[in-house]
Amino acid sequence: MSKxxxxxxxxxxxxxxHLGGVxxxxxxxxxxxxxxxxxxxxIEDTDxxxxxxxAEEYIFDCLKWxxxxxxxxxxxxxxFGPYRQSERKELYRQYAEKLVESGHAYYAFDTTEELEKMRxxxxxxxxxxxxxxxxxxMKMRNSLTLAADEVSKLIKSGVGYVIRxxxxxxxxxxxxxxxxxxxxxxxxxxxxxxxxxxDGMPTYHLAVVVDDYLxxxxxxxxxxxxxxxxxxxxxxxxxxxxxxxxxxxAHFPLILGPNGKLSKRDGAKYGFPxxxxxxxxPKTNELTEGFKEKGFLPEAFINLLALLGWxxxxxxxxxxxxxxxxxxxxxxVHSGGAHFDYEKAKWxxxxxxxxxxxxxxxxxxxxxxxxxxxxxxxxNLLEKIIALVKDRCTLLTDFVSQASFFFETPKNIDTAxxxxxxxxxxxLFFRELIRTYKLTSTWNAETIEKALKEIAAMHQLKPGELMxxxxxxxxxxxFGPGVFEIAELIGKDETVSxxxxxxxxxxx
RNA sequence: GGCCCGUUCGUCUAAGGGCUAGGACACCACCCUUUCACGGUGGUGAUACGGGUUCGAAUCCCGUACGGGCUACCA
Numbered sequence: 001m002s003k004x005x006x007x008x009x010x011x012x013x014x015x016x017x018h019l020g021g022v023x024x025x026x027x028x029x030x031x032x033x034x035x036x037x038x039x040x041x042x043i044e045d046t047d048x049x050x051x052x053x054x055a056e057e058y059i060f061d062c063l064k065w066x067x068x069x070x071x072x073x074x075x076x077x078x079x080f081g082p083y084r085q086s087e088r089k090e091l092y093r094q095y096a097e098k099l100v101e102s103g104h105a106y107y108a109f110d111t112t113e114e115l116e117k118m119r120x121x122x123x124x125x126x127x128x129x130x131x132x133x134x135x136x137x138m139k140m141r142n143s144l145t146l147a148a149d150e151v152s153k154l155i156k157s158g159v160g161y162v163i164r165x166x167x168x169x170x171x172x173x174x175x176x177x178x179x180x181x182x183x184x185x186x187x188x189x190x191x192x193x194x195x196x197x198x199d200g201m202p203t204y205h206l207a208v209v210v211d212d213y214l215x216x217x218x219x220x221x222x223x224x225x226x227x228x229x230x231x232x233x234x235x236x237x238x239x240x241x242x243x244x245x246x247x248x249x250a251h252f253p254l255i256l257g258p259n260g261k262l263s264k265r266d267g268a269k270y271g272f273p274x275x276x277x278x279x280x281x282p283k284t285n286e287l288t289e290g291f292k293e294k295g296f297l298p299e300a301f302i303n304l305l306a307l308l309g310w311x312x313x314x315x316x317x318x319x320x321x322x323x324x325x326x327x328x329x330x331x332x333v334h335s336g337g338a339h340f341d342y343e344k345a346k347w348x349x350x351x352x353x354x355x356x357x358x359x360x361x362x363x364x365x366x367x368x369x370x371x372x373x374x375x376x377x378x379x380n381l382l383e384k385i386i387a388l389v390k391d392r393c394t395l396l397t398d399f400v401s402q403a404s405f406f407f408e409t410p411k412n413i414d415t416a417x418x419x420x421x422x423x424x425x426x427x428l429f430f431r432e433l434i435r436t437y438k439l440t441s442t443w444n445a446e447t448i449e450k451a452l453k454e455i456a457a458m459h460q461l462k463p464g465e466l467m468x469x470x471x472x473x474x475x476x477x478x479f480g481p482g483v484f485e486i487a488e489l490i491g492k493d494e495t496v497s498x499x500x501x502x503x504x505x506x507x508x
Numbered sequence: 509g510g511c512c513c514g515u516u517c518g519u520c521u522a523a524g525g526g527c528u529a530g531g532a533c534a535c536c537a538c539c540c541u542u543u544c545a546c547g548g549u550g551g552u553g554a555u556a557c558g559g560g561u562u563c564g565a566a567u568c569c570c571g572u573a574c575g576g577g578c579u580a581c582c583a
Binding site: 010011012014044046047050108112115124125126127128129131160162164180183184185186189190191193194196197198199201203204223224225226227228229230251253254256258260261304307308309311313314315317334335336337338339340341343344345346347348350354389391392393402417462463464465466467468471472475477478479480481482483 | 509510511512513514515518519520521522523530531532533534542543544545546547575576577578579580581582583
């Protein structure tokens with residue numbers, strides 16, 4: 001790398017941060033870190049009418065949770081600020097005017113109605129959506145068709161106008177995409193995109209080029225949906241700063257839902273999250289679920305996202321962030337879109353929970369249990385419980401069902417699964433078990449098991465017949481880790497009390 | 509309609525001209541398990557289609573089909 005690697009992510013604060021967005025951040029981040037470069041986040045709040053309060057903060061919260069903190073941003077500072085587009089407004093105008101002066105852009109005065117009329121008038125079966133391009137620009141009201149004095153009069157009068165790029169005819173522009181290789185476009189087929197809007201704000205096309213230049217971006221990665229506007233950006237680079245200054249580009253494939261493009265609605269429809277964290281749209285009050293709240297570990301989340309469109313060529317699938325940084329390469333990012341599969345996503349999370357140290361999980365699990373109304377006083381005990389049950393938890397929220405019976409007596413006892421085989425003999429056995437347990441001085445899994453087996457033998461019962469009833473008595477149902485470990489952790493008194501409680505339920 | 513991108517098991521993918529197209533998720537079976545899981549073993553299952561080039565094609569080229577994106581004073 002000849003110059004320092006600087007990459008940027010440019011979210012628009014219009015709500016949420018979906019899977020594709022997070023993956024774009026992730027790949028940017030991994031690439032920057034791999035080459036000891038800088039990862040910059042600038043905010044695309046170019047359109048005030050679409051700006052959603054709280055969305056900007058939400059985006060940074062998500063980045064923080066994912067462990068993808070920027071080196072430079074509104075929140076983190078940096079030498080190339082401001083990082084919010086609305087605060088750079090005047091900057092863009094200068095460049096737009098410069099383009100007008102050099103003849104590569106022009107003022108356009110067409111109103112929304114006039115544009116609509118144009119699209120209607122020139123619409124044919126062959127051309128359902130006519131473009132404001134070299135074929136039509138001379139038929140519109142702009143500084144190419146109006147006399148110079150009329151143009152300056154119009155501008156002074158304060159009527160709204162935009163600045164459009166004047167796309168040349170019959171030129172071929174191309175660039176080398178790091179993922180796709182050479183991509184070519186015929187300029188005659190590109191329309192005269194608006195660069196500066198009537199409200200004085202830039203469009204993405206102008207802003208991205210100006211900011212990438214001023215912020216010294218060396219590599220620019222974005223979603224595939226931007227590929228068609230690449231020729232506009234190439235031309236802007238050529239006219240404004242020189243093609244040799246243009247960053248290296250890569251366009252990522254789209255993330256698709258079960259039926260085509262992944263949408264917010266898919267989440268509600270198929271029951272999986274599509275945002276990093278819960279997002280409630282303040283305008284509609286609509287909640288879109290997040291991976292965090294659904295019970296995902298951030299490590300698993302970025303792992304599964306990284307593997308959705310990239311792999312290192314080996315059969316390894318579970319990668320830590322550090323491994324991803326080390327092994328990531330843009331060349332190995334796929335060019336084809338990938339369907340998101342929630343089952344596989346859950347598998348990644350399960351792997352991460354299984355591999356995590358109980359101590360690392362402690363806080364997360366505690367928070368989840370507490371928010372489910374469970375009081376936890378002994379963090380040592382919690383850690384032992386986590387070690388015992390984590391293999392059977394796919395999501396962090398599974399700890400609620402897998403661990404709460406350690407802390408509180410089960411409310412519902414599945415007596416139905418004991419009753420069919422319940423009899424006098426077993427009743428006598430459990431009465432004696434209670435008596436024995438009460439007198440036991442050493443309380444651990446081995447002594448608990450030993451006592452049960454001895455009494456079972458005396459009553460001529462097979463231990464196997466007693467395990468299920470005992471399990472249900474202690475945990476409430478047919479699930480959970482080894483019964484004797486459970487008994488050890490909940491303690492002697494609680495074990496005895498739970499057996500007694502269920503006994504009385506059974507004799508009703 | 510035009511332009512651009514893409515197409516290997518249901519899904520994520522490996523194989524960059526050369527052994528029976530490999531792995532993972534999901535699914536099924538068996539083993540392990542005094543519950544439910546974990547784990548282990550095995551199984552079903554793919555190169556979109558048609559032409560080339562080549563001794564040899566999933567791989568290179570062309571066409572067709574299909575999918576996706578763009579075609580806004582949205583990003």
